[in-house]
Amino acid sequence: MPAEVIVGIDGSAHAWRALDWAADHAVRHRLGLRLLHGSHALSPDGTIPERALRRLAAERRDLLAEAREYVLKSHPELEVATRLVAADPGRALVRASGGAALVSVGSRGVGGFEELLLGSVGAYAAAHARCPVLVVPRFAPYPADAPARLVVGVDGRYAENDLLEWAFREAASRGAELVALHAVGVEFGAPRRRVAEDTELAEALAGTTARFPDLPVKRELTEQRAARALVEASRNAALVVVGGRRRRGLGNVVPGRVVHAVLHHAHCPVVVVPRSDPEE
CATH class of the missing domain: 3.40.50.620 (HUPs)
Structure with missing residues (x-):
């Protein structure tokens, strides 16, 4: 370890x-x-x-x-x-x-x-x-003064076990609420679209949630684009946790536009967790 x-x-x-x-x-x-x-x-x-x-x-x-x-x-x-x-x-x-x-x-x-x-x-x-x-960032508060709230961006397209495990474990160590944020980027339209997205988010979190039964977890869906939603959520968070795609065999993570934007504009510290694409 x-x-x-x-x-x-x-x-x-x-x-x-x-x-x-x-x-x-x-x-x-x-x-x-x-x-x-x-x-x-x-x-x-x-x-x-x-x-x-x-x-x-x-x-x-x-x-x-x-x-x-x-x-x-x-x-x-x-x-x-x-x-x-x-x-x-x-x-x-x-x-x-x-x-x-x-x-x-x-x-x-x-x-x-x-x-x-x-x-x-x-x-x-x-x-x-x-x-x-x-x-x-320099303007971040001392850790003890940070809000008891973490935000993790859940994409759903990539393997996110490492990302969720890190975010859940960190929130538990702080005694903080964890907000699992999924940004759709388009209008939900019919109510059933929102229900379907929420169901998919719940399923993505299910395994990790079971290992942290006492951790307060809030599922949050938004029609905003991911970068804007995460930056706004960072205003009242101790940390924003995001995933970078690891390219197998190349030994590097591709942060992508969302992570790049969050790193530049977040109002709190940001953690980038390496993760793998199962198809690569």
Whole structure:
């Protein structure tokens, strides 16, 4: 079973908030926490004089030590390790994801994560990580102040066992309500269309619901398009959980337009969970 949560550290406000959420997840799920800082500038390739390179590495180690001290003040019981990597930050996070339960990143970054904008490192991690990726905006509340409500987008076209299992387990760990949101994208028309869609949604949730009988689950149908519905639902949620399609044999997830839009516009942190298409 994965033993740790990985969080990208670069000193920005976005990364500090990602650290808050990563630490909260690690404590609730009894996992270790690893603080990772990656930068090409640390590569001993002759670009930077050796003395300057040593000074730069020392500064980045100090940054990691500061982040470790910060998180241990709030969670002294947490096992916290640090790692400095002389590599592209996105690739460093993806390599670390192979043995992780979760990768947490801020929605923007500076310093070693200078490219941490959605569409570069954040998007790269969401597209290639081999575990769920949590993308945390700077304006997200502290985890303890977040609403007791999670939203999971249920598509219905793809295998969603991993997605639903993650969302249900996370909601249960928080004692939160889980909203299973299915966006049709067109008008229901006859009432029987709504009944049919609700029945399909209930069937999609049935197996997971049976394993979490005490978890309050609300099925929600909407005629809106999925991206708009999820962004609006994020206004009153601790997390929005969405699935990325994993292409078998290629080792990457295709976020798609919906996930891309949610990552850019959600009002709360977003988790992208890898999933498989049964036909691929």
